[in-house]
Amino acid sequence: MKKEIIAMxxxxxxxxxxxxxxxxxxxxxxxxxxxxxLIDFPLSNCANSGIDTVGVLTQYQPHELNAYIGSGQPWxxxxxxxxxxxxxxxxxxxxxxxxxxxxxxxxxxIAFIENYDPEYVLILGGDHIYKMDYAKMLEQHKLEQADCTxxxxxxxxxxxxxxxxxxxxxSGRIYEFEEKPAKxxxxxxxxxxxxxxxxxxxxxxxxxxxxxxxxxxxxxNIIPKMLADGQKMMIHRFSGYWRDxxxxxxxxxxxxxxxxxxxxxxxxxxxRIYARNPISPPHYVGDNAxxxxxxxxxxxxxxxxxxxxxxxxxxxxEQGAFVEYSIIMPGAVVERGAMVKYAIIAENARIKxxxxxxxPPDDFADNPDDWGVAVIASGVTIGEGKTxxxxxxxxxxxx
Amino acid sequence: xxxxHGILFAxxxxxxxxxxxxxxxxxxxxxGSRYRVVDFMLxxxxxxxxxxxGVIMRENYQSLLDHLGSGKDWxxxxxxxxxxxxxxxxxxxxxxxxxxxxGKLEALYAITSYISHIRQGTVVLADGDLIVNLPLDDIYxxxxxxxxxxxxxxLDREPGYESEAYLRIDKKKRVAEVLLSQLDENTVPCIxxxxxxxxxxxxxxxxxxxxxHVVFTRDVLQRMQGQLNIMAYIHEGFSxxxxxxxxxxxxxxxxxxxxxxxxxxxxTRPIRTKVRDEASTYYAPESRVKRSVVADGCVIKGDLxxxxxxxxxxxxxxxxxxNCILMQDTHIERDVDLSFAITDKEVVVTRGRAxxxxxSYPIAISKGSVV
Numbered sequence: 001m002k003k004e005i006i007a008m009x010x011x012x013x014x015x016x017x018x019x020x021x022x023x024x025x026x027x028x029x030x031x032x033x034x035x036x037x038l039i040d041f042p043l044s045n046c047a048n049s050g051i052d053t054v055g056v057l058t059q060y061q062p063h064e065l066n067a068y069i070g071s072g073q074p075w076x077x078x079x080x081x082x083x084x085x086x087x088x089x090x091x092x093x094x095x096x097x098x099x100x101x102x103x104x105x106x107x108x109x110i111a112f113i114e115n116y117d118p119e120y121v122l123i124l125g126g127d128h129i130y131k132m133d134y135a136k137m138l139e140q141h142k143l144e145q146a147d148c149t150x151x152x153x154x155x156x157x158x159x160x161x162x163x164x165x166x167x168x169x170x171s172g173r174i175y176e177f178e179e180k181p182a183k184x185x186x187x188x189x190x191x192x193x194x195x196x197x198x199x200x201x202x203x204x205x206x207x208x209x210x211x212x213x214x215x216x217x218x219x220x221n222i223i224p225k226m227l228a229d230g231q232k233m234m235i236h237r238f239s240g241y242w243r244d245x246x247x248x249x250x251x252x253x254x255x256x257x258x259x260x261x262x263x264x265x266x267x268x269x270x271x272r273i274y275a276r277n278p279i280s281p282p283h284y285v286g287d288n289a290x291x292x293x294x295x296x297x298x299x300x301x302x303x304x305x306x307x308x309x310x311x312x313x314x315x316x317x318e319q320g321a322f323v324e325y326s327i328i329m330p331g332a333v334v335e336r337g338a339m340v341k342y343a344i345i346a347e348n349a350r351i352k353x354x355x356x357x358x359x360p361p362d363d364f365a366d367n368p369d370d371w372g373v374a375v376i377a378s379g380v381t382i383g384e385g386k387t388x389x390x391x392x393x394x395x396x397x398x399x
Numbered sequence: 400x401x402x403x404h405g406i407l408f409a410x411x412x413x414x415x416x417x418x419x420x421x422x423x424x425x426x427x428x429x430x431g432s433r434y435r436v437v438d439f440m441l442x443x444x445x446x447x448x449x450x451x452x453g454v455i456m457r458e459n460y461q462s463l464l465d466h467l468g469s470g471k472d473w474x475x476x477x478x479x480x481x482x483x484x485x486x487x488x489x490x491x492x493x494x495x496x497x498x499x500x501x502g503k504l505e506a507l508y509a510i511t512s513y514i515s516h517i518r519q520g521t522v523v524l525a526d527g528d529l530i531v532n533l534p535l536d537d538i539y540x541x542x543x544x545x546x547x548x549x550x551x552x553x554l555d556r557e558p559g560y561e562s563e564a565y566l567r568i569d570k571k572k573r574v575a576e577v578l579l580s581q582l583d584e585n586t587v588p589c590i591x592x593x594x595x596x597x598x599x600x601x602x603x604x605x606x607x608x609x610x611x612h613v614v615f616t617r618d619v620l621q622r623m624q625g626q627l628n629i630m631a632y633i634h635e636g637f638s639x640x641x642x643x644x645x646x647x648x649x650x651x652x653x654x655x656x657x658x659x660x661x662x663x664x665x666x667t668r669p670i671r672t673k674v675r676d677e678a679s680t681y682y683a684p685e686s687r688v689k690r691s692v693v694a695d696g697c698v699i700k701g702d703l704x705x706x707x708x709x710x711x712x713x714x715x716x717x718x719x720x721x722n723c724i725l726m727q728d729t730h731i732e733r734d735v736d737l738s739f740a741i742t743d744k745e746v747v748v749t750r751g752r753a754x755x756x757x758x759s760y761p762i763a764i765s766k767g768s769v770v
Contacts, residue, residue, distance in 0.1 A: 034679035035695070073471070074674075259681070266678035267696055277674045281664035282432035282694040282708075284657075291688055295679035297695055298433075310679070 001081050003116040005138055005195070007051050008109070009042055010102050011126035012059030017247045020377035020395040021346055026058060028126030029065045030251070031329045031347070033258045033266055034295040034310050036275045037068060038245065041131075042124045043075045043084070044273045049134040051122065053082030055112055057105045059089060059098060074276045087112060101216035107205040113198065121201060123194040123218065129254050130191075130242040131264060131271050137195055137236045147200045147231040148223070150174065151193035151238050160184035164192075164219050166235050174233040177223055188235060191242060194218065200231065240264070252344060252373045255310045255327045259293055278313045278330070288319055304334070318353075326358070329378070342390065346378035355382045359390040403539050404519040404597070405444040408506055409437055409527035410457035415643035418743060418763040423462040426527035428641070429726045429744070431654055431663070432694040432709050435466050436641075437527045438672045439663075440592075444523070445473050446668040447535035451480035453513055454527065455506050457487055472673050480518070485510050502614035504607045511604065517597050524600075524615075526591035530650065531638040532663050532670065533592065538632050542594040547630035549599070551620070552592035555633050561642050562588035564616040566631050574629040577621040587631060589616070590638050636662040648741060648761040651707050651724050654692050677710050685716055701731065722758070740764065 015027025022030065028039035039056075046054050054077060058065055065086075072084030087109050089098050099105035106113075106123065113121060120141065122134055132151070141149040152166050160181070166188045167176040178184070204222050208214050214221045227233060241264035243254040257263055266273055280299030285291055290305045299314035304321035312330040317323055321334040324341050331348040334340055338351045343358035351357060358374035372391030382388060383399035409426035419428050426437040437454075444452050452475060456463055469475075470482030487509055500506040503524065507514065514522075521542070523535060533552065542550040551574065553566060558581075565586035567576035578586060593615070595603075603619055612618030620629065637659050641647035653659045664670060677696025682688065686699045693699070693708040701718030709727040714720065717734040725731070729742040732750040739756030742748065743766040752770050756762035764770060 074676075261681060272676050273678070274676050277676070279669040279671055281660065281670065282692050283680070284660065285688045285691050285693065285703075287690055289688065291682040291686065293684045294682050296682065296693070297679040 001116070003053050003082060003118045005051060005120040005122055005134075006053040006055065006082070006113065006116050006118045007042075007046050007122040007124055007134070008106055008113070009039070009046075009054055009056045009124045009126055010105060011039060011056050011065060012099055012105060013125075013127060014060045015127065015246065018251065019248065020375055020393050021248070021251070021344070022061070023377065023395065024061060025064045026061045026126075027246075029061075029068060030127075030245075031312055032129065032245070032251075033255060033273075034297050034312055035277075036266075036273055038129070039065065039069070039126045040075075040273050040275045041129055042126060043069075043072075043077065044271075045130075045132050045134060046122075046124075047075045047077060047274065048271050049132075051134060052077065052079050053116055053118075054084045055087045055109060056084060056126075057087045057099065057109065059105075062086070062088060068276055070276070075274045082116070085112065101221075102218045103205060103208055103214075103222050104216035106201075107209050107216070110202065110205065118198050121196050121198045123192075123196065125192040127246060128191065128242060128244055129264070130238075130240065131273070132193070132238060132240070132242075133271075134193075134195075137193070140234070140236055141195045141197075144172075144234050145232070146195075146234040147197050148226060148233045149195045149236050150223070150233065151191040152188040152235045153191050153238050153242050155187050155189045157184060157187060160187045160189060163189040166190055168235045172235045172237075174227065174235055177219075177227055179219060188237075190219070191238060192219075194223075195236075200226075248344065248373055248375060252327060252342075256308070256325070258310060259295060259308060280313050286319070289317075304336075312347075321351075325360070343374040343376065343388075345376045346380075348379050349376045350381045351376070352382060352384045352386070354385040356387045357382065358388070361390075364390065400450055401448040401536070401539075402520045403447065403449050403535075404517045404522045405449045405452035406507075406510075406522060406524050407437065407440055407444075407452060407454045407527040408503060408524070408591075409454050409460070409463055410500060410506065411526065411528055412459065413642060416641065416647065417644055418765045419641075419644060419647060419741070420459075422459070422766055424456070424459050424528070425641070427460075427463040427466055428528070428647070429709060430530060430641075430647075430651065432692050432707055433675075434670060434672045435463075436530055437463065437466070438670055439530050439532065440525045440527055441467075441473055441475075442670040443531070443533045443535050443668070444525075445475065445671065447539065449523070449535070450477070451483070451518065453483045453485050453510065455485045455500075455510060457500055457506070460486060466673055468673070473671050483513065485513060500613075502618075504604065504615055504618060505613040507600070507604055508608055514597070514601060514604070520597055521594060522597050522600050524593045524595070526640065529591055529638070529640050530663070531590065531634070532636060532665050532668055533634060534668065535592075538592075539594060541632055542630070545630050546628070548595060548627040549620070549629045550594040551589050551629065551631050553587040553589050553631045553633055554638055555635060556584060556587055558584055560588045560638075561640070563591060564589040564620055566629075568631045572631045572633065574620075574624065574631055577616070577624050577629075579617060579621065587633065589620075590634065591640070644741070644763050645759055645761060648724065648739070648758070652705065652722070654707060655690050655705060660692070675710055683716075686714075701735075722761075724761075743768075746770070 011028040015022040071078040077084040245251040283300035286303035303319040304317040307324040318336040335353040341358045364371035375393040377395040475482035565578040639650040680697040683700040687702045691706040694710040696711040701714040711728040715733045721738040724741040736753040739761045741763040748770045
């Protein structure tokens with residue numbers, strides 16, 4: 001059946017800058033904010049924007065992501081017509097390759113898109129934290145009769161030099177795109193969210209594919225080519241909370257932002273972020289526990305001190321254990337007397353009694369560059385009394 | 400596929416539950432921070448691999464319908480079988496205006512045609528207002544092994560446990576006598592879970608219809624005890640069926656004990672409930688929380704001690720709550736002082752109010768009230 005718009009969600013990223021957190025899972029499957037995975041944000045935004053057909057392009061470590069998405073029921077995307085579809089690369093006749101780039105990933109799924117005969121295609125990433133009404137962006141795209149509309153965000157001059165910057169005239173028409181400019185002319189950064197008029201994009205994908213020199217990338221090839229050809233490309237201004245969580249530090253910081261709840265409200269009924277729910281009982285806060293400025297969820301048992309931290313489901317913090325400024329992912333255990341400070345503890349890791357993980361930045365006042373968040377990979381055990389210092393990563397048992 | 404079918408009796412109410420069952424049946428009472436009572440038996444059945452479950456309702460079932468929906472949260476939204484909700488047929492006999500069935504047999508007559516279509520050989524009849532985590536698959540195996548006509552699930556002698564029947568059993572757990580009230584301490588109380596074959600169930604129903612018998616315990620267990628091989632299965636974990644507001648309070652507070660939580664929320668037999676898509680609960684720096692069971696989606700800025708807190712509850716700064724049960728979306732404003740109170744769904748307690756109940760008489764505040 002014909003759809004006005006369908007979304008294509010690029011979820012194949014390896015997320016290599018998240019290091020041990022993405023050894024076994026794709027980046028969009030990384031846990032976030034106590035109850036979510038990164039991919040819940042674009043999927044929920046689609047559902048809330050009334051987009052009922054979403055292709056999820058996976059490639060790297062897809063098993064957990066595939067199982068997580070399942071029928072799409074948690075996001076109300078289990079539809080008889082449309083719904084969510086996992087799109088891995090596949091063999092076509094004798095040919096068939098991995099997705100070579102973001103544009104190539106869409107190119108390889110032209111047949112999927114054409115099934116729905118859409119007027120427009122929304123291209124999304126799977127690793128950003130934000131709430132956005134794509135319907136408003138589509139409205140603007142239609143009103144302007146644009147060929148491509150790119151969501152942009154006002155950033156600081158400092159940040160601008162690390163992002164893709166859109167230079168646009170007063171009407172919002174883009175005349176130049178600069179990737180990580182040393183001297184940014186504007187501070188409008190691309191959020192990696194594009195709406196294309198499908199017939200136009202299809203032409204460019206086909207042309208791009210026959211260009212042997214192209215890296216088949218939206219930011220690097222398709223957008224510059226369309227600009228050079230004078231296609232009508234418009235910015236869509238977004239204001240509100242948006243974070244790229246591509247690095248350990250940014251992932252940690254964005255989780256900390258969830259504590260204040262001031263910038264983005266994860267529980268507002270009008271724009272919920274949906275997630276696949278674990279089946280766990282309510283959490284319990286024990287006799288000698290202290291919980292302060294923290295998020296706690298189902299299945300947790302807290303008997304120790306938890307300060308400025310985000311606990312995911314089924315985490316245990318034993319009596320006398322101390323957790324601050326940390327993110328503790330599902331099923332992890334912090335035993336009696338262990339200290340966890342400024343750390344990310346991945347799923348099912350076990351911090352044995354008396355172990356010390358991470359350190360506060362104050363300890364590094366003289367050489368702040370040496371400080372960083374400590375990371376314990378999933379399933380890893382840190383033995384009794386062992387230490388994992390600031391900025392260190394443990395991806396194997398330390399006993 | 401398990402050759403076992405589940406029938407849940409979800410129509411019962413108890414006038415001593417007062418405010419708690421004003422708008423709902425005992426089965427749809429909220430319990431344990433994020434559940435409805437019916438979640439326990441329903442999850443027990445799902446965890447045992449029972450593919451088809453019928454839920455008998457009679458009146459006041461709107462809240463139950465809303466909770467169960469298509470059954471998808473229990474994985475029971477199926478093309479073949481799954482969850483079947485069984486409200487009364489408009490023509491179900493001459494007692495159309497009655498608020499409840501007089502007994503389980505009467506409730507079962509009302510679904511005679513449903514029973515005739517059951518595809519499994521054995522049926523487990525269970526009360527929907529029972530809070531227990533039962534290994535129904537083990538009990539089913541025992542039922543088959545012993546060749547019993549009927550297997551009754553009982554608790555080990557627990558004086559004071561209010562039950563519909565008390566069984567005197569021999570060493571092999573064969574039932575020798577069925578009593579409808581507790582005569583002495585040498586009996587075990589039934590918790591209201593019975594296994595029998597579909598064939599026997601149909602035979603019993605035909606027989607009881609002919610004699611206009613309506614009460615399962617009296618007219619089947621007691622009256623037919625001599626003709627049937629009735630066995631008891633003793634369950635050793637936590638089990639409760641709240642009988643009054645004070646009892647509901649007591650049974651809820653039992654969740655503060657780790658051994659009760661461990662038993663009721665067993666990791667291998669998890670209790671499922673309707674998904675509400677709440678974010679995590681936020682504890683503010685000024686909050687002080689001790690010995691409390693808390694669900695998701697709450698904002699806690701005040702003090703809690705010995706509290707059971709449901710989803711979406713907000714407790715403002717300076718509020719002091721001790722021994723309280725706060726149901727879904729309760730809002731406690733600043734400096735409120737509450738103890739031994741139960742606030743039903745969407746209750747608002749305004750700034751500075753103080754209410755104190757007692758363990759023997761907890762104050763229950765009706766759904767949607769503003770104090």
